[in-house]
Each structure stands twice: as structure tokens, then as C-alpha cells.
Amino acid sequence: MSCIQTIQDYAFRSFGYGERLLPRSDFTLCEQFTLIGSGLLWNIYFGIIAVAVGFVLATLLAVGKNAQSRWARKPAEWFIFLFRGSPLFIQFFFAYFLFLKLKSVSSLFDPLSSAWAGALIVLFLNTAAYSADIFYGALRSLPKGDIEAADAYGLSGWSRFRRISWPTMLRLAWPAYTNEAIFLFHATTLVFFSGFPAWQQKGDALYYANYFADKTFNPFIPYPILAFYFILLTLVIISLFGMVNTRLNRHLPQNQRAKMKIKLNLIR
Template identity: 70%
Template sequence: MSCLQTIADYGLRSVGVGERLLPKADITLCQQFTLIGSGLIWNVYFGILALFFGFLFANALALAKSSRYAIARKPAEWFIFVFRGSPLFIQFFLAYEALVLLPRNGIEIFGLTAQISWLSKAWAGALIVLFLNTAAYSAEIFYGALRSIPKGDLEAADAYGISGWSRFARIQWPTMLRLAWPSYTNEAIFLFHATTLVFFSGFPAFRQEADALYYASYFVDKTFNPFIPYPIVAFYFILLTLTLIWVFGAVNRRLNRHLPSNERSKLKVRPQIIR
């Protein structure tokens, strides 16, 4: 079987397209690159959706934490503290154990039965955990940036009569993003790396349609050689990290386009080893 035929057969296997059976003998390097790359689709799925919804929720949490009203501030503070204070893997474990305890026949709401069994699947349950976790970390980043907005900017807004929502949307939020973006880039990179923990969590994959680490582990079991599959996973994630740095760097340049070149904040990527 040629490498092109292998790519055609297994390139989209992780999403249910192509050959169902995995190779069990005479495993080639092309098969390993193809299937691990196919599994990376799920890692990208988890990362993009968790990052998108986490970004929106983090903005709301940052605003709530900076509120003068305790009814909004305290829940945000405790949410951020709990998800930043506990290991991500423990969050995966507790979430899975909680979700499998839900009634399998669904929950009745106003006489209608809502199916909730899908929440215990990896594509949904693991995504929820990643979303909540990155929202907590990102909220703390945005909160710090919100507190660091120069007072002169706010005083200038008051002088021009800009207040309320208009002041937040036109001055506070753009400035907050500009100040927080370098740190938020590191959080985004770590989030994509953290998607590999889904393999170790209790959330089951559907019909072996799993992430990159699942296929790498499969090849290690078949070949008894961890020095090929795992470096392939690392290679793919290095490429993914470079892509994220390029994308977030472009956004950072856009956010700082109005500043002189010597005052523009530059991205300093410092991936976290552990959380």
C-alpha cells in the first residue's frame, strides 16, 4: 500500500471517514504519521471550541470580578479560585464521575424528556471541562489587565463625556485586550497542549475515533517502540504551537497598530510545564 493510499484510507478516520480497522501488523511510518495526524483533528476541535467559548466567558468573569457588587464579584472569585486551584486532570475525573451519575433515560422538563447521556462522551464532557478551566485562567489574565488600564485613559474618557457601556466598549475592553494578549497567547498554547489529557480522562471515545495520543498509544502497544509515535505527536504539536504563535501574533500587531513601534508589546511565549 502506497503512502498516498494510506492517507486516503486513514486521513479522516478519527471523524469516522475511511477504513474502520486499524493496522495490526507491518505498521509503516506513513501509517503512524497519518493516523496520529488524523487524531489531531480532535485536539484541534477541543482547543478551538474551548478557546472560543472560554474567551467569551472569561470576559464576563473578569467584569464580574471587578464589579463593586458582591453578588456578582464573589461567585466569579470562587469560580476562578476553584478551577485555578485544582489540577485539570482531577477536574476531568470529577466531571466524568458526576456526568455518568445523571439518569440515562434523560431528565423530564415540563413533560418533555431531555436526553443527557451525550454529556458523558468525550466530545461534549471533556470539552465542557476544558472550556471552564481555560475560562478561569483567562479571566484572571483579563482581570489583571483590566486593573492595569492607565487612569489617564479613563480620565480622558470622562472629560469627553464617554461613560457606561460606550466607555467600556471603546476604551476599556480594547485596552484590556491589548495589555492581556501576550499572556493570553500563552494560555491558548497551554490549552491546546492540555487537550492531550482527554486521552487519560474517563471520557470514552466513540468507535475508536479519538485524539492523537490515542493512536500514538495504540502504535506503542503494537510495535513496543515509544520512540516513534510519541515524537510524532510532539512534532504535530510543535507545528500547532507555531501556527498559534503566528495567528495570535497577527492579532497582537492589530491590537497595537496605533502605537509607535518602540511601545508595542511583543509576544513572549512561555509555555507552562504543569498547571
Template identity: 60%
Template structure:
């Protein structure tokens, strides 16, 4: 019987590849509670990876989309509004399947880009794997939702703040950097916190999508399903996943709460916006 330390030593990095842990997964009666905690925690690294990378990349794309939709120029406003409507109007689960089928249709050998003096082959096979293809879908999806949040914040910026900026002679980049940008973030941050929480939870949908786990390097739900099938008892592995995600949710609330306090540090206590957890049951 393995000790808990042996379980974590052998399986904690197992989701990164067989070379990082035991080559074989525990089976049948050899499975212990510590094995389940260790392997599910290992798979959770992929959920954290998908959430963090898509949130960071989506933050910048969402800012550009929000500014585009807020723009008075039709050449910027219409494409941004269409992108936001497309990804907010269709289910995330369908986006996973559509993207996977589209990536599978790409040439397996990749695209050859002729630069006259040299030819470059752009690989496409990696897009059919969850760590890349599913990340693209989550990135585009959260960018659309976050852009709508930022767009609403841009519309809610007090006119007095903009008039004060004009009175001080601010225009262009200086006005955006010192007035529009921080005010937008301050107004949007509580809603953006909810989006970060939901996106972290939505990473579990990758397991049900068409993107396969490669060499048993799956996420937390992948290993929970494996243990449920091996032990015929889903009332241990799935609650472990729930406990881990509750911990992630608390970490997000604490981290984003600290950022929210930083953004509102110049306001009196009673005027500061507060975070309210509002789960979205339907995406």
C-alpha cells in the same frame, strides 16, 4: 505494501468515525510510517476541535467573569472570584475525572422538562463522551485562567485613559467598547497567547481522563499509544505527536501575533507589547 497516498486516503479522516475511512486499523507488520503519520494527524483533528471550541467559548465567559470580579458589587464579584479560584486552584486532571463521574451519575434517559403544553426530554448520555464532556471541562478551566488574565489587565488600564474618556463625555457601553475593552485586550494578549498554547497542549490529557474514545475515534495520543503497543516502539509514534504539536504551537504564535499587531497598530514600535513564550509546567 500501501503507498503514502493510500495511507492518507484511507486513514486521514478515520478519527471522525469508521464510515470516513478504513473500518479496521492497521496491525502488526502491516503498519507503515505513513500509516502512523496519517492516523495521528487524523486524531489531531479532535485536539484542534477541543482547543478551538473551548478557547472561543471561554473567551466570552472569561470576559464576563473578569468584569464580574472587577465589579464593586458583591453579588457579581464574589461568585466570579469563587469560580476562578475553584478552577485555578484544582488540577485539570482531577477536574476531568470529577466531571466524568458526575456526568455518569446523570439519568441515562435524560431529564424530562415539563412546559405544561409540551414535555421535552434533555439527553445527557452525550456528556460522557470526550467530544462533549471533556470539552465542557476544558471550557470552564480555560475560562477561569483567562478571566484572571483579563482581570489583571483591567486593573492595569492607565487611569489617564479613563479620565480622557470621562472628559469626552463617554460613559457606560461607549466607554467600555472604545476604551476599556480594547485596552484590556491589548494588555492581556501576550499572556492570553500563552494560555492558548497551554490549552492546546492540555487537550492531550483527555486521553488519560475517564472520557472514553468512541468507536476508536480518539485524539492524536490515542493513536500514538495504539501504534506504540502494536510495534513495541514508542520512539516513532510519540515523536510524531510532538512534531504535530510543535506545528500547532507555531501556528498559534503566528495567528495570535498577527492579532497582537492589530491591537497595537496605533502605538509606536517601541511601545508595543511583545509575546514571550512562558510554558507552564504545573497547571
């Protein structure tokens, strides 16, 4: 089988399109690159949706934690503490069995026992908690002069938050938030190694890398391929978030613009 034919057969297999059966022997380098790359589509799906939805929830949690009202502050603090204080793998584990219980109550909860919905909920709640603490720190670090200027112009409430506090919060928090986004994409590899099963062998990049490592008893080919794909994905994230960072700091002099400093987390 040619490499082009292999790509046609397996490029979208992780989503159920193409060849149904996995190769069983005589694995080629093209097959490993194609299938692991196919699985990476799941990681990208989980990461993009979780970051997008988690960003909104993180903003609300940060505002809640920074609020003077105890009724707004305490729920936000406990939510952040719960999801930052427990390992992501354990969150997947307990969420899966909770969703199974809900599924037994009503068929409306059936999607929650599948990775595409259930694991996605866990990921966006987890990243929302970590991102909220980043945004909260930025809110607490808002320049005093910006707040005084807003007061002088008569801005208060929603107007002050939308025009002054929120843009400045994003500008201050964006480099750290970029690190969180990178780690979230890396953390998506835990989905199919937690409670959520890979249905009909439709797994992510790590699932296929582990498949080839088990079949060939040689992890030194599939795992470097996996690392290569995630390095490329990380470079794309850094580039996209870097453009946003440039946009957020466009009004500042060149020597005052926040620099992107990427620090990879080894463990959550």
C-alpha cells in the same frame, strides 16, 4: 499498501470515516504519521471551540471579579478559584461521572458523557477561569490617563467599557492570553486519558501515538511524531495570535508595542 492509499484510508478515521480497523502489525511510518495526524483533528476541534467560548466567559468573569458589587464579584472569584485550584485531569474525572449521573436521570444529557460535548465543557470552563485572571489583571492595570480621558469625553458604563476598557484590556493581556491558548491546545491530550472513553478507537493524536507505542514497544517513533505535529500547531497559534496582537497595537509607536513572549507551561 502505498502511502497515498494509507492517507485515503486513515486521514479522517478519528471522526469515523475511512478504514474501520486499525493496522495490527508491520506498522509503516506513513501509517503512524497519518493516524496521529488524524487524531490531531480532535485536539484542534477541542482547542478552537474551547478558546472561542472560553474567551467570552473569561471576559464576563473578569468584569465580575473587578466589579464593586459583592454579588457579582464573589461568584466570579469562587469560580476562578475552583477551576484554577484543581488539576484539569481531576476535573475531567469528576465531570465524566457527574455527566453519567445526569444521563441516568434523562436521555437529554446523553451527549455530555461523550468526549465531543462533555470534555469540551470542562475545557472551556477551565480555560475561562485561567483567562479571566489574565483579563482581570489587565483591567486592574488600565492606564489612569485612559480612564480620565473617557471621563472627560463623558463616556461611562457600557460605552466606556466597549471603547476604552475592553480594547486596552485585550492589548495588555494578549501576550499572556496567547500562552494560555497554546497550553489549552496541549492540554487537549488529556481528554481520552481521563474518564471520557474513546468510542470505537476514535481518539486524539496522543491516543494513536500511545497505540503505536504499545504495539511496537518503541515509543521513540510515535511520540516524536506527536511532538512534531504539536510544534507545528503551536507555530500556527503563535502566528494567528501574533497578527491579532499587531492589530491591537497598531495605534502605538513601534517602540511601545507589546512584544509576544511565549512561555510554555510544564504543568497546570
